[in-house]
Amino acid sequence: MSIYITGDCHGDYRRFNMEIFPEQRGMTKDDYVIICGDFGYWSEDKEQLWWLRWLDQKPFTTLWVDGNHENYDLLKTCPVKEWHGGKVQEIMPSVIHLMRGQVYEIGGCRIFTFGGAQSHDIQGGILELDDPEFKSRKKQLDKGYLPYRINHVSWWKEELPSEEECREGLRNIEKCNATVDYVVTHCAPTKIQDIVGNGLFVPDRLTDYLQEVEERLQYRKWFFGHYHDNRNVTDRHILLYEQMIRIW
Numbered sequence: 001m002s003i004y005i006t007g008d009c010h011g012d013y014r015r016f017n018m019e020i021f022p023e024q025r026g027m028t029k030d031d032y033v034i035i036c037g038d039f040g041y042w043s044e045d046k047e048q049l050w051w052l053r054w055l056d057q058k059p060f061t062t063l064w065v066d067g068n069h070e071n072y073d074l075l076k077t078c079p080v081k082e083w084h085g086g087k088v089q090e091i092m093p094s095v096i097h098l099m100r101g102q103v104y105e106i107g108g109c110r111i112f113t114f115g116g117a118q119s120h121d122i123q124g125g126i127l128e129l130d131d132p133e134f135k136s137r138k139k140q141l142d143k144g145y146l147p148y149r150i151n152h153v154s155w156w157k158e159e160l161p162s163e164e165e166c167r168e169g170l171r172n173i174e175k176c177n178a179t180v181d182y183v184v185t186h187c188a189p190t191k192i193q194d195i196v197g198n199g200l201f202v203p204d205r206l207t208d209y210l211q212e213v214e215e216r217l218q219y220r221k222w223f224f225g226h227y228h229d230n231r232n233v234t235d236r237h238i239l240l241y242e243q244m245i246r247i248w
């Protein structure tokens with residue numbers, strides 16, 4: 001069994017082409033590729049369905065934690081089931097969403113997952129579709145350069161976790177004696193985010209929560225995405241974007 005890991009895809013899965021990722025030759029559905037958030041679960045349109053089927057037909061199983069670019073209204077409609085010791089949502093039989101605060105045991109490899117992140121690209125604000133001023137505000141923003149999002153269309157408050165998701169994570173950490181092989185998240189703990197952004201990123205309740213996880217959990221490596229770079233931030237905190245590495 002092998003496990004590979006990579007960063008944000010935003011719906012572009014070309015890095016899993018046979019030419020770019022020939023290691024998949026000889027893989028089976030008991031081999032895994034993990035995506036550290038911003039998988040790009042966005043809509044039910046034909047293009048998305050085409051790509052989901054394309055991934056499902058790959059010889060490996062695709063696993064992903066959620067990022068701040070997923071459609072959480074759509075995700076809520078997918079049933080939750082138990083898989084390798086934690087909760088998942090099967091988007092396709094072999095395209096599987098790893099949920100927040102879960103510990104999975106996959107072929108002897110124990111992984112703690114916690115998706116989500118606060119969006120940074122919303123300086124223009126979040127528009128509400130039912131706002132009577134919606135059209136004029138959007139028109140104004142479209143003329144400028146400040147990025148904005150629309151609630152339930154391109155932004156969801158669930159990009160940040162609920163208190164229950166955070167509590168569940170801590171409970172599951174206790175249950176596994178606070179020891180895993182790997183941690184997979186979308187954003188980083190506050191102190192690591194400070195290094196990545198040279199202090200420019202503002203901490204939020206998720207990065208602070210992950211800082212608490214950092215202090216409670218024993219692990220070998222922590223993989224995360226979100227900041228769109230490939231960088232070993234410390235000897236244990238690995239930021240991934242388009243790079244793919246084998247971890248098991």
Ligand SMILES: [Fe+2]
Nearest residue numbers: 008038069226
């Ligand atoms: Fe991203």
